[in-house]
Amino acid sequence: MAADVAVVVEHLNGTIAEVSFEMLGQGKRLAAALGGKLRAIVLGRDARAAAEACGTADAVLYVEHEALGGFDPEAHGKALAALCAESAPAVVLVGNSSKGMDLAPDLAVALGVPVVTNVGAVAIEGGTIVATSRLYGGKIHAEVQVAGGRAVLSVLAGAFPAEAGKSDRPAAVEGVAPPADLASRIAFQRLIEPEAADVDITKEDVLVSVGRGIQDKDNLEIVQELADALGCPLSASRPLVDLGWMPKSRQVGKSGVTVKPKLYIAIGISGAPEHVQGMKDAATIVAINSDPKAPIFDVAHYGVAADLFDVVPALTEKVRELKG
Numbered sequence: 541m542a543a544d545v546a547v548v549v550e551h552l553n554g555t556i557a558e559v560s561f562e563m564l565g566q567g568k569r570l571a572a573a574l575g576g577k578l579r580a581i582v583l584g585r586d587a588r589a590a591a592e593a594c595g596t597a598d599a600v601l602y603v604e605h606e607a608l609g610g611f612d613p614e615a616h617g618k619a620l621a622a623l624c625a626e627s628a629p630a631v632v633l634v635g636n637s638s639k640g641m642d643l644a645p646d647l648a649v650a651l652g653v654p655v656v657t658n659v660g661a662v663a664i665e666g667g668t669i670v671a672t673s674r675l676y677g678g679k680i681h682a683e684v685q686v687a688g689g690r691a692v693l694s695v696l697a698g699a700f701p702a703e704a705g706k707s708d709r710p711a712a713v714e715g716v717a718p719p720a721d722l723a724s725r726i727a728f729q730r731l732i733e734p735e736a737a738d739v740d741i742t743k744e745d746v747l748v749s750v751g752r753g754i755q756d757k758d759n760l761e762i763v764q765e766l767a768d769a770l771g772c773p774l775s776a777s778r779p780l781v782d783l784g785w786m787p788k789s790r791q792v793g794k795s796g797v798t799v800k801p802k803l804y805i806a807i808g809i810s811g812a813p814e815h816v817q818g819m820k821d822a823a824t825i826v827a828i829n830s831d832p833k834a835p836i837f838d839v840a841h842y843g844v845a846a847d848l849f850d851v852v853p854a855l856t857e858k859v860r861e862l863k864g
């Protein structure tokens with residue numbers, strides 16, 4: 541059985557995505573369990589600098605080509621498939637990101653191996669790959685035993701510690717020629733940078749964060765009053781930003797920002813992995829949710845399983861009272 545592990549490294553503007561370090565750390569453990577080596581794969585117009593930052597891997601293969609500059613899933617898919625077909629790793633780890641969600645299924649088809657998506661845990665048990673897929677926003681954890689000994693796994697950001705994948709060791713990099721055919725039907729247009737933030741929520745000690753449980757834009761006043769009483773800004777889960785109720789700069793999570801306040805109060809937020817990824821390192825997490833089984837309670841230090849429309853005004857009153 542092929543026993544090596546490959547990690548597809550994501551990078552943008554010279555910065556490697558945290559999920560890639562998380563996968564490198566986990567990939568190292570998997571490779572050891574399989575008795576194989578860990579390879580990192582880096583694609584891009586300028587991929588070498590990112591490749592050199594992957595010292596955790598036993599070998600780093602990088603492919604540079606103009607067609608791999610912006611994110612073009614077809615061109616990236618072809619380059620990736622060519623590399624993986626040649627080195628035949630047992631496990632390929634791809635981030636469950638916007639890019640990875642495009643790449644992982646295509647790569648699995650190209651290699652003729654199964655794909656497991658939304659992976660939050662993975663182990664080798666008796667030589668078998670066992671992956672846990674977190675479905676429906678983390679409400680269902682499906683344990684999957686992969687037959688055949690090979691798989692592509694798309695890994696949720698935040699599932700593994702990034703530190704384990706970071707190393708000062710010089711990386712053993714090797715430039716690989718791109719495949720002759722990188723032709724694509726997709727044309728990358730441009731990268732849209734996020735708008736400048738009114739408030740930098742990553743620097744705040746206290747955050748009141750609101751989710752879809754608030755039900756209506758007009759109800760935001762209730763949580764804004766609590767934030768005002770505490771003297772902190774309001775942040776939000778992604779749906780509220782998608783609805784245009786809150787600015788993008790206030791979005792916590794995978795496609796927003798990562799925050800580490802001393803206190804994070806999550807109100808009407810279910811605790812989907814993409815949200816939790818951005819706030820799980822807060823020193824104290826308080827969750828208010830009417831569903832006692834909401835996944836947010838798995839990361840909360842204090843939980844109130846009740847209707848936010850009862851709890852939040854009472855909490856605001858109490859804070860005002862205490863502050864005099």
Ligand SMILES: Cc1cc2nc3c(=O)[nH]c(=O)nc-3n(C[C@H](O)[C@H](O)[C@H](O)COP(=O)(O)OP(=O)(O)OC[C@H]3O[C@@H](n4cnc5c(N)ncnc54)[C@H](O)[C@@H]3O)c2cc1C
Nearest residue numbers: 751752753777778793794795796808809810814815830848
């Ligand atoms: C690629 C990708 C990136 C993503 N990036 C992000 C991201 O950066 N940030 C992010 O947040 N999400 C992100 N998401 C979306 C994420 O998967 C979830 O859909 C989202 O976090 C859910 O938001 P929510 O918890 O506000 O809403 P819901 O999941 O709908 O939860 C609402 C919660 O409110 C509770 N509730 C309802 N009424 C009340 C009440 N009266 N009182 C108390 N509680 C109540 C419910 O029990 C429920 O738990 C991303 C998804 C993808 C696929």
